Amino acid sequence: MKDILDAISAPDATPADYAAIPLPESYRAVTLHADETGMFEGLASADKDPRRSMHVDEVAPPELGPGEAVIAVMAAAINYNTVWSAIFEPLPTFAFLKRYGRVSPLAARHDLPYHQIGSDLAGVVLRVGPGVNMWKPGDRVVAHCLSVELESAEGHGDTMLDPEQRIWGFETNFGGLAELALVKTNQLMPKPEHLTWEEAACPGLVNSTAYRQLVSTNGAAMKQGDNVLIWGASGGLGSYAVQYALAGGATPVCVVSSPAKAELCRAMGAEAIIDRSAEDYRFWTDTGEQDPKEWKRLGSRIRELTGGEDVDIVFEHPGRETFGASVFVAKRGGTVVTCASTTGFTHEYDNRYLWMNLKRIIGSHFANYKEAWAANRLIAKGRIHPTLSRSYRLEHAGQAAHDVHKNLHQGKVGVLCLAPAEGLGVTDHETRLRFEKAINRFRAPAGVLG
Known part of the structure; x- marks a missing residue:
């Protein structure tokens, strides 16, 4: 690894220099173990601890195939799919790996008794496989997490519709929480050069997801003047939604859970903010039923903040806890666009408010390559900024996932x-100086943990 790091820090290293560095016989990776998938049986989701299931192991580099690249991972990030993986919900990810392993002899590499997880990275290309022309050893890159085979016609209008579409590091092996990772080269994008490695690693999944969900015509197709209700507005996903709403001339209505998170939204430029803890919204009763009076109270509060208008778009991702309220508060003809269910996958809502008011529910899942590239381009131009709050060392990735699971974080956490x-990793210092305040907006003073 020292030779790899030396080349990365050398300003004049050439592709031939990188190609001449032998890959190590093993490297450190954050893994889950197939023989531990039952360790949390009988526990509630909230009581399942990723620190118990996430290991740092020495593993062997995978075989490099056509259209693929081996990446020296300088930094990665924690996403909620990391938490799902680590608590084995909604099912152990080894089921995904087995299914993928049946696709082809090359895909069989992914079906292992361990799962190297992680769906974000920033790093440097070390090797490319046959048929790769766009990327070469030494390129500084970030990776988006869409893995596709593109052998079916359905994927060629929107690659997210490929029947063999998977999320890298979640439904495939060799993810980003490691010193080396294996990606398809159509996952690669140029690293924004005004960002550090850890800052560049953080936007990939959430930034692209928010772009498709709000901006793309595959999502809500947000336009100037729209009012957008954003749940978890200071979190890893919501913090990008707030930025897209502001950059696109919309009005974000930010729902947060503390005064500190409200201040972060104000620092981004949002003015309409609801602290749901302070205002004590209880969408579910103690008997397990939803309370429409609370939906109406939320709707009234939204109209107070928007000058009497309902929201055109609801940016949904909590799922079960909030979905009934989301359907209710969307305006007549409005849109609820959902990409996740962090509080539960089974949603309940009153369908009368959907069909009689001509509302729409749109499912949105990550982004295609074009959308991810466009989202990354906005990061590189300084129009959208990373929301990194703190970083952990690789050996403490379990603690990082635990903190995300318990909602002890804000923005994104890096590894x-x-x-x-x-x-480290900044080469465009002029651009960085222009945007440094915004880049550091979410930073916690503690620095690297672990």
Whole structure:
């Protein structure tokens, strides 16, 4: 690994220099173990601890196939799919790996007794497989998490509709929480050069997801003047939704859970903010039924903040806890666009408010390559900024996932993989100086943890 790091830190290293560095016989990776998938049986989701299931192991580099690349991972990030993976919900990810392993002899590499997880990275290309022309060793890259085979016609209008579409590091192996990762080269995008490795690693999944969900015609097709209700507006996903709403001339109505998170939304430029803890919204009764009076109270509060208008779009991802309220508060003809269910996958809502008011529910899942590229381009131009709050060392990735699981974080949390310290990787210092305040907006003072 020292030779790899030396080349990355050398400003004049060439593709031939990188190609001449032998890959190590093993590398460190955050893994789940197939023989531990029953360790949380009988526990409620909230009581399942990722620190118990996430290991840092020495593993062997995978075989490099056509159209693929081996990446030296400088930094990665925690997403909610990392939490799902680590608590084995809604089912152990080894079922995904077995299914993928049956696709082809090459895909069989992914069906292992361990799962190297993680769906974000920033790093440097070390090797490319046959048929790769766009990327070469030494390229500084970030990766989006869409893995597709593209052998079916259905995927060629929108690659998210490919029947063999998967999320890398969640439904495939060799993810980003490691010193080396394996990706398809159509996952790669240029690293924004005004960002550090850990900052560049954080936007990939959530930034692309928010772009498709709000901006793309595959999602809500947000336009100027729209009012957008954003649940968890200071979180890893919501913090990008707030930025897209503001950048696109819409009005974000930010729902948060503390005064500190409300202040973060104000710092991004939002003015309409609901602290649901302070205002004590209880959408479910103690007997397990939804309370429409609370939906109406939320709707009235939204109209107070928007000058009497309902929201055109609801940016949904909590799922079960909030979905009934989301359907209710969307305006007549409005849209609820959902990409996740972090509080539960079974949603209940009053369908009268949907069909009689001509509302729409749109399912949105990550993004296709074009959408991910467009979202990354906005990061590179300084129009959208990373929301990194803190970083953890690779050996403490379990703690990072625990903190996300318990909602102890804000924005995104990063993981240093090969990067020896925070703050490395910036080559465009002029652009960074222009946007440094916005880049550091979510930073916690504690720095690297672990």
